Amino acid sequence: MVLFACRGAFNCLLLAALAGGAFAETKVLQNFNLIDGTGKSVVPNMTMVVVDGRIQSVGPNLRTRVPSGADVIDLTGKFVMPGLINAHGHVGLIKDLEQDPKYYTRANVEQDLRTYASYGVTTVVSLGTDLDAIYPVRNAQRGTRPSMARVYTAGRGFVMRGVNPPALGIRLEVSTITEVNSKIADLAKNKPDFIKFWMDDNFGRAKTITPELTGAIIASGKKRKLPVAAHVVSLQHAKIVVDQGVYALAHSVRDQPVDDALLTAMKQRGVWLLPTITRESAQFMYAEKPAMLNDVFMTQSLSSQTVEALRKPAYVAASQADPDYTRNKSMLDMAERNLRRSFEAGVNIAMGTDSGAVARFPGFAEHWELEMMSDAGLTASQIITIATKNGAQFLHARDLGTIEAGKWADLLVLNRNPLEDIRNTRQIHSVYIAGNKIKSAPPAVR
Template identity: 45%
Template sequence: MQLAVRIVATCIGLAALSVAQAATTVLTNFTLIDGTGRAPVPDSSLIVENGHISWVGPHSSLKAPSGATVMNLSGKFVIPGLIDNHVHLGLVHDLTQDIKFYSRELVEQQLRTYAAYGITAVQVLGTDTDVIFGIRADQRKAQSDFARVYTSGQGLVFKTSYGGVAGLNKPVANVTEARRAVDEQVAKGVDFIKLWVDDEFGDLPSRMPPDISKAIIDQAHKHGLHAIAHIFYLENAKTLASQGVDGFAHSVRDAPVDQALLDDMKRHDIVQLAATLSREASFTYTKLPFLDDPFFNRAITPGALATLKSQERQQKLAAGKHFAQYPGVLDMALANTRREIEAGVRYGVGSDSGPSGRFSGHFLHWELELMVQAGVTPLQALTAATGTNAKLIGAKDLGTIEAGKTADLVVLDANPAADIRNTRTIHAVYVAGKSVPTIWSVCTGRAASECKGGSKGGAHGER
């Protein structure tokens, strides 16, 4: 979101730094939520060596290595680092969106913001410049102190339809151009292929034609990559499902999903990658309901916060052409998410944060809350955002707390399996075993004196 982040030095932060410097760290006496879907396990401990979990199990069986730094987390809860499988990076400074802002500095700052919120990996859907490949390459050589990134480079958009970012995504006009565009992204080393099939409530002349979407999907599969489609309409979702698409980047939002689509999604394991309920919910507000919550506003500048609260902005949003439609869109997304889950469709969690007005980090926590509203349990939502998301983005070493996995961990003060809002009670975050600043030690664009205090939210904090 912003270029400059002020890290407030606290006793907790200094203690965390000493832990980060230790080669071997032992965390003890916590309740484990391991990302597999298994029920929480009290009285657990684990050992981190060289950035990986070397042992996890009952505290009674712990054999701490000699010389290790030991941290007693009695009363705490440890979950895997959260994963947001639908984000956009580097597009926005404060609330202004422009591709000219995209830079390594801004992307890395935003990845630090994600990590501060306990999100230790993100997947970017189709709006990265080529700068991202250098960042990803450096991360995979030696993990840095911010969230890991997976990317589809520049996603594919039809010439007269919705999608992408002006000045970045080059529209395709026919099947030949579509196949060539896939090949170009593959040559850059993308992790998957993204395409958009939408016409923005009918405001644009057309949606991507079926022959072009099929060419993109087939070409992605030829290279051994998944194809993920932005969709809005039931009709397009059904066509894409018949063409072999691997996942949907949003819910169907124009009509109830029917049994034919549900059957196709289950038969071919087409994933509801992300319902992006927080995206739809954000459009229903002229003034977001959490502007005074420190869990939200510590990560944005005072100027941006003032703009979000301004009458001018609220009036502009209320006058938007489609503003009155968004509550119905949200209700449809919630209902269709519930239908898919009840039908046994596989699902992940993603926020579609990053564009103006959709905020990195905070929105995934809101997304988890809305997923529970849609009908999953808190434990199911957590599992989707950790173990399941890791599988969906192809991160075999992330997502669960097991021996041999990378030590991306979040320590919480309260039980998220009892109330999903407790994911906001962040006590510590570890990326590859290294303690990094949390949202409670980050304060953007303010003097240190302005950042003191603030509740750790959760079920009983400010909301």
Template identity: 45%
Template sequence: MLISSSHDNDFSLMWRLWFLGLASALGLSAQVIVLQNARLIDGNGGAPLEAATVVMADGKIRDIGPSSRVKTPEAAQVVDLSGKTIMPGIINLHGHVGMVKGLSQDMANYTRENAEAQLKMYAMYGVTSTTSMGTDDDLIVEIRDEQRRGKVNGARVFTALQGFTSIGGYPTQAPGVKGVAQEVATSAQARAWVNRLADKGADVAKMWVDSHHESFKKLGPTVYSAIIEQAHKRDLLTFAHLYELSDAKGLVKAGLDVIAHSIRDEEVDDELINLLKKNNVTYVATLSREKSTFIYADSPAWLDDPFFRKGVDAATLEALKTPLKATQAKDPERDINIKGLAIAMKNIKKLSDAGVRIGFGSDTGPPARFSGYFEHWEMELMVEAGLTPMQVIQAASQTNSEALRVAKEFGTLEKGKAADLVVLNQNPLDDILNTHDIHSVYLAGQKIE
């Protein structure tokens, strides 16, 4: 039901109901919060506005602009933010919710309590929207729909419910997720299962197209083309997990909307660049996901960073520092993972310079990929790859809201859009690590505590 430009009217109505529901559920109609005198990065990529004021009411931005122009309504709660910077709430285009506790991945962990705790964790770190990419229990639709009726309980979630793979394909052998991915053999089956997903209320159809270094049979072009075509008939976006350049080309030719991982087998070429631009495809790098596959062997300094520690319990931290460190140090895929990251870093810079739409996503949620902290690490790695902090912020707000086709209501900080924003004590354009220095987070105009 999300998402189609042919259904714009229904779509806006749905979001209007969301905001109205929010206001009445929380008695917010009278509460107006005004953020004054902050530097404003609105997500559109232009120069920041110094001394800006944001008026938030009923979950939305009622007014925004220079403090000299924007009037403060009477009886509003005024917050002076002199010296601070406001940026859009981060939208994560590749995440997973609910299936992990500590470092253990199991669908038995998938409870309302666990899913909501993870959405809350995202929000505390300034990630105000996330997707959940193909490993969900149907329960997520209930949680999402409650959010859309006005409950503010953490990052807004968009779901792929259960993703598609080949029979016995990746990632069916990963711990704890056997039976979650829909193992599909024929186009007819693919179409029927896409219909089932759409009927259950998915926002996205996700597919895995990955042999995992020749270990598994991949979903082939006939079946993935059927998934994409049927998904579009049912107004679902299509996202693919992939690894190889040749698969990226095939999927984009078949109409794919979002590439949800870096191409890691070789450098991208002009043919792919032209296809991505022609089809307006969004490319998401998940660099932190790649680095997480080997970095624990090197005892990264951030394990002791309070900004990381606030989201991790002591037992999990110990598991990262000792057993996972040992496992990664002797991982037979270690060298290939290191090489894959280097190719991924080169590719995102090349694609960005060529004018391809660069989105933002981390693939957080699976074990040792920490919701919240890793989105900040992803931003850091994108800057390390050669993007500017402004490009990264724009990817995580404007581009991602466009990729999800919710840009009329979310993403950039503009009058009439959702009041989802992060206040930073220091300017992230000076140093992307300044996103760690969070003053406050507002989701639907409410301060996340």
């Protein structure tokens, strides 16, 4: 008998390798229809061999040898696509319909990551509202096979000092370039994956960060090789930050149509757009389409208090009494039109939802976003590529985003074909992260 003592994933792998792969775990998924995330059409009768969580091969049933001793999973009639990547979400902030930094615990962060994963969202970028509890969660995942959604973080994002809504002990307030530089130096110690700032004057009603400070944040990010994502609303602000070299617009421009000058600049500089269309609709949809709250696919991950609160006449009345009620609707319309225009112009687009904020529910929001991208005029195939392959490119994550040999087996297995109707992404059969089947949400009722 040989006894191994190994410490840390790498050493264990090394020992396993020395032992001639004796510890390798092999799973074979058989007889499925493949949607690989690259935009190719569906390929029937496929087999995938997954070894220690990574795809070793994927090909036609007839040409794929099933290794002896493998765990064989029959997926006849199912559709296998890459797990969804949400390039703009938030974790750990919410309890029911309340947002407060006091809820930001490792347990709440992990709960949200499990919820995302259960809906097939296998990777999420938490954009600018993370306290230090995020780092041990993220660090523990890297290089291993996580049992919850993979998380990337921007740590705490930047706002102008005295901003409204207030920073609330989550976001970092700055008012000088010196402050920007010292706070980014501080932030960088934890090696965040991104830097985030908010540039939003609430239609001229509020103070916001100055171009001088956004320029300093972007320059500092560049120096440290940290991509910078900007919350913007207006065309004017989008143009400023794109010219300054921002990596991504974390939302659609939604005060007016995007113009050729912006689209050309974004394309030339490779700036990413994360449309977050559901963000706009979540402002009024529960009031306007209360039937949404009968959708178990949405409500299964919510507490009964949350669902009841959203149904209450007082909540509906408050939504309708919002002075921006009409404007929110026109912003949604504008965001959809601008998404379509940006897509047609060839701008880089990854899926972002801004879920994980109040009434924007992790997991469900991503399926909702896919449907809304379809409403905006994109095809199901284009949408799936945006939500998988493009997300991985946005992250420079070479082993995520498509179903190809060498990549992690992060998979969304569906009962129906999402290329026929994008809402079929809600027909969840199972979800895998790094080859491990995780607890997934039951399929939506049709």
